[in-house]
Every structure is written in C-alpha cells, then in structure tokens.
Amino acid sequence: MSLYSALARPLLFRLPAETAHEVSMKFLAAAAAVLGRNVAPPRGRAVDCFGLRFPNAVGLAAGMDKNATALPAWPLMGFGFIEIGTVTALAQPGNPKPRVFRLPRQKALINRLGFNNEGAEAVAARLAEWKSSGRWPRVPVGINLGKSRVTALDDAPRDYAQSFRLLRGHGDYFVVNVSSPNTPGLRDLQGAAQLRAILRAIAAENAEKKPVLVKISPDLAEPQLADLVSCGEEESIAGWIATNTTLDHSSVPAGEDQEGGLSGVPLREKSDTVLRELVARTRLPVIGVGGVSDAESARAKTEAGAKLVQLYTGLVYRGPALPRQIAAESAKV
Numbered sequence: 001m002s003l004y005s006a007l008a009r010p011l012l013f014r015l016p017a018e019t020a021h022e023v024s025m026k027f028l029a030a031a032a033a034v035l036g037r038n039v040a041p042p043r044g045r046a047v048d049c050f051g052l053r054f055p056n057a058v059g060l061a062a063g064m065d066k067n068a069t070a071l072p073a074w075p076l077m078g079f080g081f082i083e084i085g086t087v088t089a090l091a092q093p094g095n096p097k098p099r100v101f102r103l104p105r106q107k108a109l110i111n112r113l114g115f116n117n118e119g120a121e122a123v124a125a126r127l128a129e130w131k132s133s134g135r136w137p138r139v140p141v142g143i144n145l146g147k148s149r150v151t152a153l154d155d156a157p158r159d160y161a162q163s164f165r166l167l168r169g170h171g172d173y174f175v176v177n178v179s180s181p182n183t184p185g186l187r188d189l190q191g192a193a194q195l196r197a198i199l200r201a202i203a204a205e206n207a208e209k210k211p212v213l214v215k216i217s218p219d220l221a222e223p224q225l226a227d228l229v230s231c232g233e234e235e236s237i238a239g240w241i242a243t244n245t246t247l248d249h250s251s252v253p254a255g256e257d258q259e260g261g262l263s264g265v266p267l268r269e270k271s272d273t274v275l276r277e278l279v280a281r282t283r284l285p286v287i288g289v290g291g292v293s294d295a296e297s298a299r300a301k302t303e304a305g306a307k308l309v310q311l312y313t314g315l316v317y318r319g320p321a322l323p324r325q326i327a328a329e330s331a332k333v
C-alpha cells in the first residue's frame with residue numbers, strides 16, 4: 001500500500017472534494033516554488049507530436065491546475081506534459097458550491113465547476129513569472145481555452161481569440177475546449193459552423209503557428225463527429241483531445257447522482273469508443289483522456305491509436321506516484 005492510499009487519501013477524503021483539491025494545490029504550489037528549479041525532465045519513452053518533443057506520453061489533463069499555480073510541480077510526479085486551464089478571457093467564479101463530488105466505489109468524480117478561473121490576463125502574468133523565475137518546466141505546456149460565461153454563443157470566436165492573444169506567447173500548444181458540460185450552450189460550439197468560426201478567429205492571431213487542438217465530448221453522435229473531423233482538418237488544426245467528461249450517468253447508483261460531468265473509471269469505455277471512432281476518421285494525432293487509472297488503461301488508449309494520454313481522476317484515487325508508474329510501464333513495452 002502506498003503512503004498516499006494509507007495516509008494522504010484518507011485524510012483528504014475527509015474533506016469536501018473541492019477543499020481537498022485546494023489543500024493539495026496549496027501544498028504543490030509551495031513545493032513548486034521551492035523545488036521547481038533545475039528539475040530533470042521526467043523519464044519514459046519520448047514522443048514527437050505537433051512539432052513538440054514530449055519526454056513521455058503521460059500528461060496532466062486540464063482542470064487540475066486551472067491557473068498554473070503549481071506549474072513546476074507536475075514533472076516532479078513524472079508527467080511528460082502539462083495542460084493548464086480551462087482559462088477564459090474574463091475571470092469568473094464558476095457555479096455555486098458544492099460542485100465537485102466523489103463516487104469512491106466507482107473511482108469517479110462528478111463536477112459542475114463551470115470554468116472557475118482567474119482569467120487570461122492573470123494567468124498570462126503568472127506564466128511570465130514562472131518563466132522569469134527559472135522554474136519553467138522542461139516539458140511541453142498546453143493551455144486549454146474556454147468561453148467566458150457572460151459571452152453570448154455568437155460572440156464566442158472573439159472571446160476565444162482574446163484569450164489566445166493574451167496567452168499565445170506562453171504555451172507550447174493550445175486547446176479549444178468546446179466540450180465541457182457545465183457552461184450553458186458550450187457543447188453547441190462543436191457544430192461545424194460554430195467551430196470553424198472559432199478556429200478562424202484564433203488562426204488570425206496565430207502568426208507563430210502554435211499547434212491548436214480541439215477537445216471533444218464523449219457524448220457526440222457519429223454524424224456530429226464526422227462533421228467535426230472534416231471541419232478540424234479543413235481548418236488545419238494540429239490534433240484532437242478525446243474526451244471531456246460525460247453527461248451519461250447510467251453507471252451512477254441511484255441516490256448518489258449529481259448534476260455535472262462524470263469522469264474516472266466509468267467514463268473509460270465510452271471515451272475509448274469515441275477515441276477509436278475518431279482515430280478511424282482523422283489523419284491527425286489524438287490525445288486520449290478519460291478513465292486512465294493504471295498502466296493497462298493507458299495502454300488501451302495507445303492501442304486504440306492515441307499518441308499521448310492524459311489523466312485527472314486517476315490522480316485523485318491513486319495518488320502522485322501514478323504518472324511515473326504508467327510512464328515506466330509503457331517504456332518497457
């Protein structure tokens with residue numbers, strides 16, 4: 001039994017889920033400030049993708065370090081890349097609490113955070129500070145962008161482009177998140193016409209040709225997916241991330257359900273299915289995310305065609321040794 005499951009997890013799980021997250025992030029931010037200098041890149045098998053070199057294929061999924069407060073801490077756990085955000089153009093508080101719920105028996109979470117974050121300007125300033133402190137991580141850093149809640153859906157292209165303009169100098173790749181279930185109407189932006197307008201608005205600001213990816217929902221029907229893939233390829237995106245959380249709660253026992261997106265082990269099968277469908281349709285690289293909780297579930301994603309994987313919920317249940325363990329296992333095969 002690890003120190004995490006013997007000691008840290010039982011203590012953290014006595015706290016409400018979001019409080020446990022805040023406590024962990026404070027600890028990691030402190031560790032990052034002290035230890036973040038001259039950290040060797042994490043081990044594993046390197047992957048070249050989107051014109052970037054990833055020291056290993058295991059990344060931190062968006063949502064864990066929304067404001068990049070603990071940026072240098074993640075490679076210490078063995079992560080080969082980090083995705084910060086979701087960041088929106090305007091700072092916003094998100095939905096009322098409580099808004100994150102554990103389902104320990106399912107090794108799952110339900111969240112309806114609603115893009116709580118400090119806004120693109122503040123996050124850009126923090127990233128600049130990390131850079132000038134000499135603690136910038138030696139792994140690729142992606143920045144996940146979302147729509148500000150107060151911005152009308154029709155105005156989404158301008159809103160995403162504004163965030164991109166503020167952050168473009170700070171990230172190695174960018175993600176257009178049109179798949180979180182907790183901002184009203186956001187998933188409608190997965191429609192080809194809406195997505196095309198967003199991608200064009202970002203492209204107009206992207207003189208440096210930073211890789212831009214699109215993160216999709218696991219709840220898309222096949223025809224929607226087909227339209228989306230054509231749109232992404234026509235607009236020359238660099239790749240896809242599959243998937244975000246699901247609104248399918250059929251695996252959640254009655255009485256334990258909550259409104260929001262489900263992540264973790266019960267998402268895995270659905271997420272793997274959409275990953276396979278996507279890989280069959282696209283020429284572009286895909287990052288697989290959803291229900292990675294051990295080396296086997298990570299391997300299933302790479303066998304389904306994912307070039308890289310990410311995880312969030314697995315870290316909550318399995319602890320900080322997990323990314324290094326998965327990277328080491330996958331380097332063996």
Ligand SMILES: Cc1cc2nc3c(=O)[nH]c(=O)nc-3n(C[C@H](O)[C@H](O)[C@H](O)COP(=O)(O)O)c2cc1C
Pocket residue numbers: 061062063064066085086100109111113115144177180215243244245262263264265267289290291292310311312313314
């Ligand atoms: C509490 C929580 C917050 C999240 N916030 C974001 C977010 O801000 N942006 C995003 O694109 N995905 C977000 N996600 C989704 C994850 O990045 C990931 O796609 C999803 O949880 C599936 O992976 P997992 O099963 O490994 O958790 C969040 C997930 C959780 C559990």
